[in-house]
Amino acid sequence: MKTKAEPRDKCEGSDMDEARVRGAQERLIDGLTATRLAQTFKALSDPTRVRIISALSHDELCVHELAACLGMSQSAISHQLRTLREMRLVRFRKEGRHVYYALDDEHIHDLFNQGLEHVEHD
Amino acid sequence: MKTKAEPRDKCEGSDMDEARVRGAQERLIDGLTATRLAQTFKALSDPTRVRIISALSHDELCVHELAACLGMSQSAISHQLRTLREMRLVRFRKEGRHVYYALDDEHIHDLFNQGLEHVEHD
DNA sequence: GTAATATATGAATAACTGTTCATACAATCA
DNA sequence: TGATTGTATGAACAGTTATTCATATATTAC
Known part of the structure; x- marks a missing residue:
């Protein structure tokens, strides 16, 4: 043609x-x-959110633990978790006063690692 | 412990x-x-850039072709290509007056598809 | 040389983003 | 009940972003 x-x-x-x-x-x-x-x-385009994903890559954590882990305020973490929640990158379960966050599925883990490979492989 | x-x-x-x-x-x-x-x-966090990656997923294209393909101005495309270039997601080669852009490597293709799977799989 | 074509880029602007601060909501405990 | 703890959220602010417009650079044709 x-x-x-x-x-x-x-x-x-x-x-x-x-x-x-x-x-x-x-x-x-x-x-x-x-x-x-x-x-x-x-x-996944923000350093804080990437670090949250990284922190959750092995086990679930509650908001306060995430804040301590990243050395940031509870409010900042909570705002970012909202974004991650809305994009379905994390899921959460409530246990008493706590809310435990985890990666939504293995897919997220794969996506994260794929990006990491690209960065580390230059 | x-x-x-x-x-x-x-x-x-x-x-x-x-x-x-x-x-x-x-x-x-x-x-x-x-x-x-x-x-x-x-x-990869902008619809225009994602569409550019998509358009380049099979073959290289020059700036004007990309603009026509996406129905956007040459300037807008050029600005976005700069971002993609700086992040090493695309590479380019010059041929006469034209500049042909292509995905930097298979890694980018993988990253794109991984994200696409997540979106399509809900 | 001039004209035309392909691309890049600086400035301007409107829209968006991430953090802090204050505060509200929710659950537990005394 | 009231106090405490864990989390969520609205407002405000500074910083960033994507597009448009005008213009600059570069290559080719005449």
Whole structure:
């Protein structure tokens, strides 16, 4: 369906490689998926939240323990946990006055480690 | 090393489960790693950038093609490509007047797909 | 040289984010 | 009941971000 023999020389108007653009467009994720995906990554885009995920990677912890662990205020941690909760990266269970947080599933652990590999492997 | 028989009842001061907190603290990634990791995820935390990654997932594209593909201005795309470049999520090669962008490596593809799985699997 | 094309970038602006502070809610204990 | 402890949340503030617009740089064609 390509009308030009020359593979790629012009981007302007109808002279750009339309086949390649159409191919990319067909694979392109839709706007809603892009937004959801971006939100998931956004939940992991803050050092404090990444450290929370890291702290929860082995065992659940309650809010106060997380605050002590990270050396931050209970309020700051609680606000960030809300973000992580809303993005379904963590789940929680209540036990008396405490609320114990844990990673939502193994998927989160994988995502975290995949990112870590990229960072450590430079 | 645990001094309390009761597993978890108090979070206040020295009465919280210190063993669990220490354990979490030992596993906790350091501040620099947390910042770098957060930056990597942040590069993927915008719908436009996610769509760019998606568009590049099969073949390289030049800036103008990306703009056409996403229906956005050249300037907006160029600004976002800069972010992706700085985070080493994309690489580029110059060919004449054109600059062709591609995913930096398979790692990026994996990271993208891992996130996509999480989103689609609800 | 001039014109056209492809890309990059600084400034400006509106929208968003993370923390602190104060306070509210909830559960336990005296 | 009132006091204490654990957690959540609204407001405010400083800092950041994504887009647009105008413009600069760079390469090619004439």
